[in-house]
Amino acid sequence: MTNSSPGGSQHYAHIVVGAGIIGLSTAFKLVDLGADPSSVAVIDPAPVSGASFVAGGMLAPVAEVQYKQEPLYPLMVASKNLYDDLLQRLGEKTSLSTGHRTESTFVVGADRADARHLTELTEHQHGHGMEVQRLPLRQARKAEWGLSPQLSGVVEIPGDHQVNPRMYCAALLDALRNMGVAILGERVDSIEDGAVATDAATHTADMVYLCNGLGAGQVKGWYEGEKSPLKLRPVRGDMLRLRVPEGMEPPVGRVIRGFVEDRPVYIIPRTDGTIAVGATSREDARRGPAVDGVYTLLRDAIRIVPGIQECEFIEAITGERPGTPDDLPYLGKIGEKLVISTGYFRHGILLSALGATVGAALGMGQPVHTLEPEIDLASCAPLRHA
Numbered sequence: 092m093t094n095s096s097p098g099g100s101q102h103y104a105h106i107v108v109g110a111g112i113i114g115l116s117t118a119f120k121l122v123d124l125g126a127d128p129s130s131v132a133v134i135d136p137a138p139v140s141g142a143s144f145v146a147g148g149m150l151a152p153v154a155e156v157q158y159k160q161e162p163l164y165p166l167m168v169a170s171k172n173l174y175d176d177l178l179q180r181l182g183e184k185t186s187l188s189t190g191h192r193t194e195s196t197f198v199v200g201a202d203r204a205d206a207r208h209l210t211e212l213t214e215h216q217h218g219h220g221m222e223v224q225r226l227p228l229r230q231a232r233k234a235e236w237g238l239s240p241q242l243s244g245v246v247e248i249p250g251d252h253q254v255n256p257r258m259y260c261a262a263l264l265d266a267l268r269n270m271g272v273a274i275l276g277e278r279v280d281s282i283e284d285g286a287v288a289t290d291a292a293t294h295t296a297d298m299v300y301l302c303n304g305l306g307a308g309q310v311k312g313w314y315e316g317e318k319s320p321l322k323l324r325p326v327r328g329d330m331l332r333l334r335v336p337e338g339m340e341p342p343v344g345r346v347i348r349g350f351v352e353d354r355p356v357y358i359i360p361r362t363d364g365t366i367a368v369g370a371t372s373r374e375d376a377r378r379g380p381a382v383d384g385v386y387t388l389l390r391d392a393i394r395i396v397p398g399i400q401e402c403e404f405i406e407a408i409t410g411e412r413p414g415t416p417d418d419l420p421y422l423g424k425i426g427e428k429l430v431i432s433t434g435y436f437r438h439g440i441l442l443s444a445l446g447a448t449v450g451a452a453l454g455m456g457q458p459v460h461t462l463e464p465e466i467d468l469a470s471c472a473p474l475r476h477a
């Protein structure tokens with residue numbers, strides 16, 4: 092922080108708008124790249140209250156592939172490749188756990204049609220050079236005794252892992268505070284040439300980072316015309332949280348993803364003894380948990396891991412994924428003082444390492460870290476749907 096005025100307005104070198112996983116990891120990466128922590132501010136009226144609070148947290152560049160989303164694959168792989176380094180650096184700044192787990196992921200099919208789907212998907216993944224292997228059910232059940240004996244197929248993905256997004260964001264917040272980054276509880280209304288107007292003050296910055304997920308579409312001032320060029324839409328997802336009762340062995344020890352009559356479901360065991368079951372994907376008007384969604388998730392999860400029914404139910408919660416028309420994020424620099432980093436849709440936890448690394452480098456005027464594989468950032472240009 093360099094200047095302050097009586098009205099509470101401050102000048103910072105870097106202002107990050109939004110304290111979800113994208114904003115928090117961008118701020119962390121700024122300091123990692125050499126920014127003075129006391130010159131960085133993160134502004135959010137309710138940190139970690141958006142999609143990042145609800146998400147599954149799977150770091151799954153392989154299991155997440157979907158036909159016709161090929162441009163997304165290199166982004167997911169490149170981000171996964173950056174994650175270990177980011178986690179290690181984070182561990183140097185906070186003692187809080189991120190819930191990172193590195194067991195392989197199993198993907199299972201419930202009926203014959205699901206097994207066929209799994210086979211086709213595996214061929215598609217192999218075609219893109221990804222590591223996936225078929226596993227006889229008997230062998231899979233030796234590793235995961237809780238899997239139903241009725242399953243029709245299992246594949247193992249060694250490189251798909253997980254963090255616990257709530258724990259990870261809490262660790263990022265703690266690290267930022269420990270380093271001396273300011274966290275301001277204000278809502279940003281507009282950004283214009285480095286001036287950030289909030290509901291409490293107008294701050295100024297040499298560089299502003301618009302990282303507030305779906306809320307980015309409501310922030311005015313930085314574009315010409317009436318409508319935001321960011322075409323963000325909420326894609327809702329219901330998520331359940333369960334607890335393994337004391338004395339009971341957890342029914343799963345790794346992420347189990349399944350297709351049940353063509354519906355996707357996943358079961359994520361956490362380091363804190365809870366289990367997440369998710370997630371629906373819907374664009375209807377129900378803002379809270381949908382009855383059919385909760386019912387179907389539980390039924391499908393129990394079908395592939397029957398022991399789920401012995402767990403305690405903690406919560407059902409709904410999050411809004413910040414979707415874009417082509418499922419790619421908006422990531423790039425606009426003019427001299429603004430970096431846009433939003434629209435991470437279904438993969439923001441995984442893609443946060445890439446978003447933070449690229450966003451912070453763009454804002455610091457540094458070359459973008461060598462990405463493996465190489466990424467054509469033009470595909471993420473923030474104004475491509477204007």
Ligand SMILES: Cc1cc2nc3c(=O)[nH]c(=O)nc-3n(C[C@H](O)[C@H](O)[C@H](O)COP(=O)(O)OP(=O)(O)OC[C@H]3O[C@@H](n4cnc5c(N)ncnc54)[C@H](O)[C@@H]3O)c2cc1C
Pocket residue numbers: 108109110111112113114134135136137138139140141142143144145146147148149150277278279280302303304305306307309310327328329330369370371409410411412413433434435436437438439440441442
């Ligand atoms: C059910 C579900 C499951 C998911 N599972 C996974 C998964 O397993 N793996 C994965 O990679 N991704 C997953 N995702 C996607 C992932 O959660 C999102 O892509 C990611 O959280 C987006 O992060 P964000 O920081 O951009 O936005 P958010 O987490 O939504 O954060 C935005 C922040 O901005 C703040 N904000 C909003 N407006 C303003 C304003 N005007 N001024 C200041 N602050 C503001 C909000 O308070 C909020 O804290 C899932 C999403 C859902 C809903």
